[in-house]
Amino acid sequence: GQQVMQIPQYQHVQEGEDFTTYCNSSTTLSNIQWYKQRPGGHPVFLIQLVKSGEVKKQKRLTFQFGEAKKNSSLHITATQTTDVGTYFCAANFGNEKLTFGTGTRLTIIP
């Protein structure tokens, strides 16, 4: 089936350190989205990547889409306590269904 593997499952970082989560698919994606879910909250859209090799930035967040459109990453520079939450990638395989990755739960040590 169409699956998206996301690693790591958990990440604990010291405040100020960087953080990266990765999504991988065995098949080519039409596009990929990223969401953030705060503890006790609901997923909130961050960004969508469509083009091969695309790189987008939102302040301290950098999103990349692989050249083959099979993988993506989210990198946070100098984490802050407000970055706490679970980050999900959501892949579109061209079938109008968003398939969510397993998520990476980020905790920050102050």
Next chain:
Amino acid sequence: DTAVSQTPKYLVTQMGNDKSIKCEQNLGHDTMYWYKQDSKKFLKIMFSYNNKELIINETVPNRFSPKSPDKAHLNLHINSLELGDSAVYFCASNLRGNTEAFFGQGTRLTVV
């Protein structure tokens, strides 16, 4: 001005009961979804409706029956609730074509 609203937010019920969760969106979207998030935080799509028409129906027990009276509403009825149905259920909506999805605040269902 909640964009996607679900009711109730919490639902505690006994095994064997039947319950419904309601969802409404005021964003003018044409596509609505139900997702289930288990205790490990995995988000799995259950159903999707576009303009009241069912377009995605994942492998979900037929005890779960969605209903979309119009494109702004998508309800979920669950018959004969089981312990394994305990989870957070999220409603979401977007415009067809895989644009940004907006999620409701979730309904935490606990079956005892």
